Amino acid sequence: MTQLFAVHSTYGLATAVAAIDEGLLGDAADRVLVPFVSARVPETVVGIGIDPSLESLRGRFDRVEDLGVLLGAQHPSDWQPSDADLPLLEKLLTRAWGIDPGDLELFVQSPQVAPARTLMSIFPRARLSIIGDGLMTYSPMRVALGRLVAARIGQVVYADVVPGVRPLVGSPFATPLPVPPSRFQQVLRETDSGAPVVDASGAALDDAVPTVLVLGQYLSALGLLSVREEAALHRDLVDRAMTWSPQRVVFKAHPAAPPLQSDAVRERVLSLGLEYAEYRGALPAEVLAERIDAVAVVAGFSTALPTVRATLGIPVGSAGTTRLLARLAPFENSNRVPLAIVDALTRDDVPAADPAHLQLLIDALGHAMQPEIAGHLRPRAELLLRTLAPSERDRYFAPERLSLLRLPGAPAERPVRRMLRSAGGVGRVEQWRLTALGARNRAARVWRVMRGR
Template sequence: MTQIFALHSAYGLATAAAAIDDGLPGDGSERLLVPFTSSRVPETAVGIADDPVLRSLRARFDRIEPLEDVLGPQHPSSWEPEEADLPMLERLLVRAWGLDPDDLEVFVQSPQVAPARTLMTLFPRARITIVGDGLMTYSPMRVRLPYPVAARVRRVLHADVVPGVRPLVGSPDAELVPVAPERFAAVLRETDEAGRAAVPGADGASTVLVLGQYLSALGLMTPAQEIDLQARLVDRAARWAPQRIVFKPHPAAPPLVTTAVRDRAVAHGIDFVEYRGPLAAELLAERLDAVAVVAGFSTALPTVRALFGREIGSAGLDAVLSGLTPFENSNRIPATLVDALTRDGSPYTAPERLQLLVDAVGYAMQPEVAGHLRGRAEEFLDGLDPRERDRYFSARRLGELRLPGAPRENLLRRAVRPAGGVGRIEEWRLTALGARRRLGRAWRALRGR
């Protein structure tokens, strides 16, 4: 059997490599890596096919066939061929990559969108395994996959960075295959090149690592709000009384963000160092021997806690959660998880309680795709403290889904609320029209017509 790994992120590649080391994907006569770049402007990014720090991870595969070699100038995310062209494309790829179409397993990241969705459809007889991509793995699917595809999703392979919590991506019947934290940590350490270039601030001083995410570029907040958030992250970091703050900004973030962090650190009397090197945040925390890592809702937070035992912190997530639109925004579960793991006095320290929160939010995000979770959502919301409810759910969403805790409907809202696919007023009109027609038929029958 040939196993095709269509991956686009270093995190996904590390997950696959760690799984291979543990024998989790099972036996395959050949493992084929099909890397692609999901960046909006691929020419400005270093993809996993070329990144030198990922060289040893790529060595786990027998062959590498970059998807861009097939697509040419077309962006992978826009590769959505017509259905009639799929059989032809299957034959072309079978010939180009030397495959047996009846003996394939396809491993994909981000299955809801191209090119992963295209590849799953293009090989109609292949078994499918979803490879987790950080905290997004814990979110339900954004769209319902066609049945011929969904029925072939057998497994979800994921780094177990939130131990005890089950991811929601994939079908409810898919087997969950967690990659052990220690195995994942070993693979991440491989990406720290043998040269181990010097890291500024790695001199034994008490340090907190602060990570930037550039949330304003995602439309999640304004630039001014992001600068304020970065300052609040420094306030959160100061609670560990470090001698130094090391700030790793998002590569695309403007200098104003770094300036805001530096000014806040100086105001606290804490030394400040900026790091713009290639080292992953998890490994940077290790090299710095950081007391803690602080960020918005970066995947690195639960990862450094689960893999390396570092303390983690965040700030401002209550505002982020309330501002996410629409409610099904794919960042909601990552933000919910990090908030629940880092907030003071969190009631979600037990994995069972955190799972219930994730299931309830997941259902509210995607009530059709995750319809099997409605009972879990009702269990969580029934009798929940209003402050907890309002932190993670909007009143409008609760009302739309008629979940416990929804605001009481007034007469007008009850009149227009859909029931059975139509509004109440329309339902009454149709009922009255039907009654009039029945009365007319009865009257004609009495008159002998």
């Protein structure tokens, strides 16, 4: 049997490798890594297929077949061939990669979009598995895959960084296959060359100074915040870091973020009388936190927060989650579940991080976000919303969404809105008009019959 892994991120690759090392994926005569670059401008990033720091991870596979080389100038995310071309592509890829399509297990990351979705359609006889993509794995599918594809998804392989909570992607048919956090962290450590960790000026960071690691996120690029609001958020992150009384703050900016982020963090750190350092190296945040012996890690809603919490036991904190939860649009935005998870894990006011409660919250959000795809979760949503305090309900659920789905906790409808509300595809007023028109037409027919016409 051949196992083919189509992944695009270090996190996804590390998840797959950790699952292999843990013996969760069984035996395979041939394991093929099919890496691709998902960035809109591929030339600006180093893909996982050639990144030197990932060489040992690539060594777990028998060979590497770069999808970008096969597609040439076409961006992998734009690879959406017509249905008529799929049989031909199956034959071409079977020959190019030397595989048996009848004895194939396909592992994909980000199954809702190309190229993963395309590969699942090209190989109609392959067994399918999903490789987790950090906290996004806990969100429901945002598009329906189609019965012929969805029925073949057997399992979801994911790093168990929120212990006790099952992911929603692939639900309800796919079997969750959690990778132990210790094994995942062990694989991430392989990306560390062991070279000294230094800041932007070349000064060593791996000393004994009590340090909080602050992670930047480029939320203004997603339209969630303005540039000025994002700068203010990063100052709030520094204030949150003060909870742990550090002597130094190390800032790891988002690779695509403008210098304004770093400026905001530096100014705030120095104003508080602390040491400031900026890390621009390639180490993942989870490895960097361990190398600098961070006393805590603070961010917006980065996947690194639950990961370092679960794998290293390092305390985590966040800032701005309440505002972002209220502003995130549309409601079905896939960032909502990751944001809610981080919010729950980093709150001090309520025990929202209890796994059973957190699972119920994620299930309810999943249904509210995708009521058709996650329709099986409606009883769970109703259970939570019937017992949730109004302040907690309003924190995570928009009243308009509850009204639209007629879920518990929805505000009472005004008479006029109730009259206009859709019923069976038309508004209530229109339904009454059509009913009256039908009754009038029936009465007219009866009258004509009685008159012999």
